[in-house]
Each structure stands twice: as C-alpha cells, then as structure tokens.
Amino acid sequence: MTGNIAGLIVLAFLMTHLMGPMVMRAGWLRRHAGVAVVVWAGVVASVVVVLLALTGAMLAWPPGPVHSWVEHLRSCLPGHTHSGELATMTLALVSGGMLLRTLCVGAARARHTIAERQRHHDMVRLVARYPDDPNDVCLIEHPALLVYCLPRRSRPIVMTTGALERLDADELSAVLEHERTHLRRRHHLLLAVVDAVQAALPWSATIRHAREELSRLVEMVADDAAAHRYGHAPVIGALRRLGLGSSPPGGLAATGETRQLLDQRIARLESHEVPGRLSVGAAIALALSPALALVIVAVGLQLSC
Amino acid sequence: MGEFGPLEQAVMECLWAASRPLLIRDVLEQVNRGRERPLAYTTVQTVADRLARKGLVTRSRAGAAIAYAPMRSREEHVLAVMLDALSDLPDRGPVLARFAESVDSQDAQRLLDALADRSASAPDAE
Structure with a gap:
C-alpha cells in the first residue's frame, strides 16, 4: 500500500507538472488542431483521474476510514481495533478535506460561469434584433466588429451590425460556420470544464498549459471547419479584418499575445495545413491516455493487494 | 421565463425613448399601441419590477404612484x-x-x- 501511494504521488507529480510542458513541446500537434484538442482534453482527464486515485488511496490507507469501512462490510464484525489509527485518520481527514475543498472550488467556478452567461444573455436580449436570415443570430447595433457565441437553445450567435457591414458575403458565411462549429462541438463546455479544473488545481502547470492551448486550439478547429466548407480565402479575409481593428493606438497588455494568435491562425490557413485522415486514428490512440492512467492505477492496486 | 424576453425589451425600449421617468400606465399605453391583444396593467408592472430587480431600472416615488426610469441609456x-x-x-x-x-x-x-x-x-x- 505504501509503495502504491508513493507510486501514485510520483505519477501525480509527473502528470500535474511535467506532462503539460512536455505536450506543449510536441510541435506536430499544432498542425492537427482537432487531434490536439482531444489530446489536451485527455491530459486534463488523466490529471483528474490520477489525483482522484491518489486521494482515494490516502483515504483507504489501512486502517483509514474507507479501509475500516470496507473491512467492516466484509466481516460485519464491528468494534475491532487497529494500531496507528490516529495517523491514518489524520491523513484521511487532510486528504478528504483537500478533495472536498477542490471540488467546492471547481463547482463554485462552474456555477459562476453559468450565472455570468445568464446575466450576459439577459443584457443582450434587451437590445438584440432578430433578423430572419441568418436565423440563429442576435444582432446588436454597434460599429465594432464582433461575433461570438452565447450557447443556448435559440439564436446562440451574437453579432454586431459592424460585423454585418464590414464582412462580405463569403466572409460572413465563413464566420458563422466558425461559430456554429464551436457550438456543434460544445467548445464552450470543454473550456468551462477545463476552467473549473484549473480553478480547483491552480498549482498544476499541466492544467494551466491545457487551458491556454485549448482556448487557442478550438479557434483553429473552428477555422478549419469554416475553411473546409467555404475555402481558405474568406476565413483569412475575416481574420484580417479582425486584425485590422485589434491594434488600438494606446496598446494593450494582451494585444501582443492575441495579435500573435491571430497571425498564427492566418499563417496556418495560408500554408494550407489541412489535417489529413490520419489524424482521426492518432486522436483515438492519444485519447487513450486517461484510460492508460486508469489501467496503471488499477494494476498498481492489484499488485499491492 | 422565456416569454418575458420580448416584453422586457418592449418595456425597456419604451423607458429609453422617454425623456423622463414613466408610470406603469404610461408604459402600458405605449406598449399596447398597435398590439392586437393588449397587455394587462399587472403584466407590465411585473415586467418592470423584474427589470428593477435585475438592476436595469430604478424606481422612484411620483406622488402616490411609482415612476420607472432606465438605470443607464x-x-x-x-x-x-x-x-x-x-x-x-x-x-x-x-x-x-x-x-x-x-x-x-x-x-x-x-x-x-x-x-x-x-x-x-x-x-x-x-
């Protein structure tokens, strides 16, 4: 059991601190945005699995509460005593408390996100116009060029009249396809979950990288879908127009980074790096990493019992 | 919840268009203009109170009645x-x-x- 827990601690350290930076260095992943999204989602899932397994092991460390409970169930003989109960109880209390706190923080963050989205929706609704075509768009009268999705049942895409005026017909179709891809693939859900995990595990470098990469990658996935349907030119055109507006005279702290992302997205499309068929197989293979983590944990526990 | 959406928008548009705080009956009159099935006074009041709860509208006393004004333009x-x-x-x-x-x-x-x-x-x- 001790060996088990030590192993899990090493595994948890590798996963939470080293795996993220390692995957970051895999340059080939960038070329396959769809695969990369699956890989990063898998990375986040494996971190969660390993940490849960570690906490579970701490709680079950004999004669900890879970262990005693299992033993009690097995023998149905209450009242036998163990030595060293105080130490394991303390350990169980600490790890249980940490688990509880982590879950609470994550849940609070998710609740906050949902509440904020609802509040924003309420605000949009008061000034939105609802055009007949496209019929999934809320239109806001403002000259700034802005398009985004606000996931809900009807009219989940918000667009400014500025965008409607400034984008030509092809670019508009491409931009709408981009947003519809986000909605179809539930990117908002993925980002919200990863955000909640990050709020719960702020010390994990892996999760921090996963969040940064995922918010970038989902944009590329949506770009690819739009380019696949309407060709590269309209997507590039729309991104250029956005880029035109995104360098205000005052200069923003975040502009450098976001500008870089925009350039990166344009460069990607211009070089016609369209993901091939191969990537589906690669995605499946790499999505197995959380399953692999489960297997490692299961085998480890089996060996020690 | 959903059915209040268009009504909230109508009431807000009405308050935004006005240059002064409005009573419910002023709002009612404007909202019902050109409407096939006129809204009830209490419906408009409910909507206005919902908007006030959301912090989008302020309420002030105007004699015996309550006047509503938008929080911001x-x-x-x-x-x-x-x-x-x-x-x-x-x-x-x-x-x-x-x-x-x-x-x-x-x-x-x-x-x-x-x-x-x-x-x-x-x-x-x-």
Whole structure:
C-alpha cells in the first residue's frame, strides 16, 4: 500500500507538472488542431483521474476510514481495533478535506460561469434584433466588429451590425460556420470544464498549459471547419479584418499575445495545413491516455493487494 | 421565463425613448399601441419590477404612484454588453478573435472606441 501511494504521488507529480510542458513541446500537434484538442482534453482527464486515485488511496490507507469501512462490510464484525489509527485518520481527514475543498472550488467556478452567461444573455436580449436570415443570430447595433457565441437553445450567435457591414458575403458565411462549429462541438463546455479544473488545481502547470492551448486550439478547429466548407480565402479575409481593428493606438497588455494568435491562425490557413485522415486514428490512440492512467492505477492496486 | 424576453425589451425600449421617468400606465399605453391583444396593467408592472430587480431600472416615488426610469441609456447599455462580451469569461473563448483577453474595462473601452473608428473608416481594400 505504501509503495502504491508513493507510486501514485510520483505519477501525480509527473502528470500535474511535467506532462503539460512536455505536450506543449510536441510541435506536430499544432498542425492537427482537432487531434490536439482531444489530446489536451485527455491530459486534463488523466490529471483528474490520477489525483482522484491518489486521494482515494490516502483515504483507504489501512486502517483509514474507507479501509475500516470496507473491512467492516466484509466481516460485519464491528468494534475491532487497529494500531496507528490516529495517523491514518489524520491523513484521511487532510486528504478528504483537500478533495472536498477542490471540488467546492471547481463547482463554485462552474456555477459562476453559468450565472455570468445568464446575466450576459439577459443584457443582450434587451437590445438584440432578430433578423430572419441568418436565423440563429442576435444582432446588436454597434460599429465594432464582433461575433461570438452565447450557447443556448435559440439564436446562440451574437453579432454586431459592424460585423454585418464590414464582412462580405463569403466572409460572413465563413464566420458563422466558425461559430456554429464551436457550438456543434460544445467548445464552450470543454473550456468551462477545463476552467473549473484549473480553478480547483491552480498549482498544476499541466492544467494551466491545457487551458491556454485549448482556448487557442478550438479557434483553429473552428477555422478549419469554416475553411473546409467555404475555402481558405474568406476565413483569412475575416481574420484580417479582425486584425485590422485589434491594434488600438494606446496598446494593450494582451494585444501582443492575441495579435500573435491571430497571425498564427492566418499563417496556418495560408500554408494550407489541412489535417489529413490520419489524424482521426492518432486522436483515438492519444485519447487513450486517461484510460492508460486508469489501467496503471488499477494494476498498481492489484499488485499491492 | 422565456416569454418575458420580448416584453422586457418592449418595456425597456419604451423607458429609453422617454425623456423622463414613466408610470406603469404610461408604459402600458405605449406598449399596447398597435398590439392586437393588449397587455394587462399587472403584466407590465411585473415586467418592470423584474427589470428593477435585475438592476436595469430604478424606481422612484411620483406622488402616490411609482415612476420607472432606465438605470443607464440605451447606448451605455449596448456598450456594457460589448465590454462584457470582450471580458475574459472562461467559456467565451469562442469570441471570434480573443483580442481582448483579460483586459480591464478601461482598456476595453479604449479598444472599443478604436474598433468603432477603424470599422467606420478603414479602407475596404485588402
């Protein structure tokens, strides 16, 4: 059991601190945005699995509460005593408390996100116009060029009249396809979950990288879908127009980074790096990493019992 | 919940268009203008109170009645929506370009001004 827990601690350290930076260095992943999204989602899932397994092991460390409970169930003989109960109880209390706190923080963050989205929706609704075509768009009268999705049942895409005026017909179709891809693939859900995990595990470098990469990658996935349907030119055109507006005279702290992302997205499309068929197989293979983590944990526990 | 949406919008438009705080019966009259099935007084009152609860409308005493006024102008509200959209919400990754990642509101305001200027005056040629 001790060996088990030590192993899990090493595994948890590798996963939470080293795996993220390692995957970051895999340059080939960038070329396959769809695969990369699956890989990063898998990375986040494996971190969660390993940490849960570690906490579970701490709680079950004999004669900890879970262990005693299992033993009690097995023998149905209450009242036998163990030595060293105080130490394991303390350990169980600490790890249980940490688990509880982590879950609470994550849940609070998710609740906050949902509440904020609802509040924003309420605000949009008061000034939105609802055009007949496209019929999934809320239109806001403002000259700034802005398009985004606000996931809900009807009219989940918000667009400014500025965008409607400034984008030509092809670019508009491409931009709408981009947003519809986000909605179809539930990117908002993925980002919200990863955000909640990050709020719960702020010390994990892996999760921090996963969040940064995922918010970038989902944009590329949506770009690819739009380019696949309407060709590269309209997507590039729309991104250029956005880029035109995104360098205000005052200069923003975040502009450098976001500008870089925009350039990166344009460069990607211009070089016609369209993901091939191969990537589906690669995605499946790499999505197995959380399953692999489960297997490692299961085998480890089996060996020690 | 959903059926209040268009009504809230109608009541807000009415309050925004007015230059002074309005009583429920003023709002009722304007909202019912051109409506096939006129709304009941209590419906409009419910909607106005919901808006007040959400902090979008203020209530003040006008004699025996209560007058309603918008908390901020329509332009200010639109601006607030835009700033909100640009702010760094976790699931708002899908803003087409995340060009305002975690900027504070003052920066976002400048950004919006710049965006509006560029959008209006930028040449169409690429």
